[in-house]
Amino acid sequence: MNETVRAYDRDAAAYAARTAAVPDAVRAEVARLAGELGSGARVLEIGSGGGRDALLIEGLGLVVRRTDITPAFVSLLRGRGHACDHLDPLVDDLTSPDGPHDAVWANASLLHVARHDLPRVLGRLAAVTRPGGRLWSSFKEGDGEGWSTHGTISGPRHFTYWRAADLRGAAGGVGWTDVVVHHGPEGDRGETWLVLSAVRDGVSA
Template sequence: PFTAQCPRRRWRAAHYDEVVMDDVQRAYDRRSAEYAELLGSMDAVHPADRALVDYWSSFITGRVLDVGCGPGHWTGYLHQRGLAIGGLDLSPRFVDHARAAFPHLKFDVGSLDAIPAASGALDGVLAWYSLVHLTPGRVPEALSEFARVLRPGGRLLLGFFEGPEVAAFEHAVVTAYSWPVAALSQHLRTAGFEVEETHSRTGPGYRPHGAITALRHS
């Protein structure tokens, strides 16, 4: 019967997600040095992205976590702007690089759907292209975890690949997904956020990019 199969189907889906994230971790570990050299500095950041993150961060006074921090360049940059910030990443080699580059900051290895922070402990979460490798069914869980660790009124900023539908594509490191702004916004509302602003940019030679700022409901 269908009801008897549901637990097994859920187990298979969860197991598949675990395998996918293991693949993501290994892929970034293998290419961490290359990634850090090419993209792991603020010099590689698009000016529009920097302006958006600057504006978002100007409203934050408490603790912030850079989730999916990679080699730590955004973490270091926001610390220079006066934020109390740390970083979290799935890749141990990325975390090693971030610790070496920014020894005065705290970086941890961990998953974005099991953030090592108490409920309501954070004033801000930066998730800059941190969801792009999650299978679509796992994204709501990650957004709920962001909502858990943010205080009421806390701020979230998502960066992601934008597209007309949720679709997988061959990313330079490992399979990634594009999202319509409307679909991701709806998941945010379901997770307990108020969508504040949405942004899009595109240009020749790269995929469209999207960003959403959101507030944790009181």
């Protein structure tokens, strides 16, 4: 288990409590995704954390497969009665017995992936998404990478910072098309966010 996962593992309950309220911008993105997919669509969530996004997505008629790399988040969600898979999107099997997913939702989770690993992760996510399916993910804007200790997480976490052009490059050529990167709202510590959306290559199902 790496240091970032250990940091979340120690303070998972506190993090879940602090992030329980869904920002309006996230609500708007979920509503847009639900409108594009239609009721009953299956969404693979990478980094479910405390579970707030999944509940919102399900409330709009979609079906969520919860996953997280942090054991404490998996245990927390299972304790609340939700199925949750303990998965590392870089190395673990992401396939589902129900077939390809209709979308991938990764809110503030893939920003912990090393720069050189992100294209591989995005390619692996494309491989388990149906043609015409959707990708939505968010990242912190900036240059380089670094460690940060803030909020309810007492240990240091590693972040990779991105510029829009580099994110578009990371998603291009690994199974996604119509790649769009736009600025999200400012974070509570003044940081700026980038939102990556894309469509799975191929003819829509």
